[in-house]
Amino acid sequence: MKYLVTGATGGFGGYALDFLKESVATADIYALVRSEEKGAALKEAGLNIRIGDYADMESMKQALEGIDRLLFVSGAPGNRQEEHANVVEAAKEAGVAYIAYTSFAGADKATSPLAADHIFTERLIEKSGIAHTFLRNNWYLENEMPISGAALSNGKFVYAAENGKTGWALKREYAEVAAKALAGTEYPAILELSGKPVSYDVLAEALKKAIGKDFEVVRSDDQGFIDNLVGSGMPQPVAEMFLSFQYDIKNDQLDVVSDDFEKALGRPLVSLEAGLKELLA
Structure with missing residues (x-):
């Protein structure tokens, strides 16, 4: 094979x-x-x-x-x-x-x-x-490193997705299921690989715990979101692309509830706090 x-x-x-x-x-x-x-x-x-x-x-x-x-x-x-x-x-x-x-x-x-x-x-x-x-x-926790990095550098965790929820998990967790599927593990034709969908407020609290520091959490408009990322060193076109992701989340595109992920892995997913610690180490 x-x-x-x-x-x-x-x-x-x-x-x-x-x-x-x-x-x-x-x-x-x-x-x-x-x-x-x-x-x-x-x-x-x-x-x-x-x-x-x-x-x-x-x-x-x-x-x-x-x-x-x-x-x-x-x-x-x-x-x-x-x-x-x-x-x-x-x-x-x-x-x-x-x-x-x-x-x-x-x-x-x-x-x-x-x-x-x-x-x-x-x-x-x-x-x-x-x-x-x-x-x-669903969505890689790694995708939120620019927002998290800005919070660490300027003390403001800025998002524009309102109350939208996302099923974040680590890229390596998604890749592990992919490798198991490729190796021959019997899976259904469709696996909805989502963590528990939560809001950016929940993610921000997990980040505070992960770094042991407080910072301001800002629910922003579009321009404020872009300005924060650009101010942290992100090119304007990339910041605009990240804003489009915020719209997807705001519009519930990633609010997918499924237990397929943990079943496929055979264990619980890494917590948001632990995942952020891993990425920031």
Whole structure:
């Protein structure tokens, strides 16, 4: 059995590879990278390297040749539907038997602009006839480091999502479930991987406990939110992208209640306080 992890040089893919090595032989693990240079460290670690780019169908066909099980980490927004279609078509032609795909929380009901590409990809995979698990990942706690970092530097935890709730968890926890799915754990076709949805006020209190310091919690308007991030060193376009995430949260796109995550892990998720301590260590 041969296993391939895409996005292998990214944070999620890196965690998934580490967990996968605990379950299957390293000789059977393949990592998708965009160039020999980018894959050098993985190669030194004893992993097999495949060169490929989602935008290049022929490279994906070659990369997936002989692969039985695929962890398909979703690409960056932009031309994602065309790129994802290349991956699914290449997987079908290569005879891949199983795909674990990182999707979006509550994708089939979501109205977030972020969800459209994931719904499209889920449908492609279903039509392909390839056995699959859709890993509907909620939101990484790591995504809140800019807001948390600003609170540590200027004493203000600023958010614009009002009372919206999010099912935060650590990226490594999501990646562990992905690795287990890839290794062959029997999971349903859809896993709603969400922590307990809570508000930013709850997250702020967890941060206070994690660092042992008090700070001001500010429910802001859009401009105040952007200004706080830009003032902390974030480029304006990135701050505007983070504001769009705040809108998703405000509009309950990540308020997904499910016990799939802890069932899939076989243990409770790390608490917000402990997770923040880990990220800030």
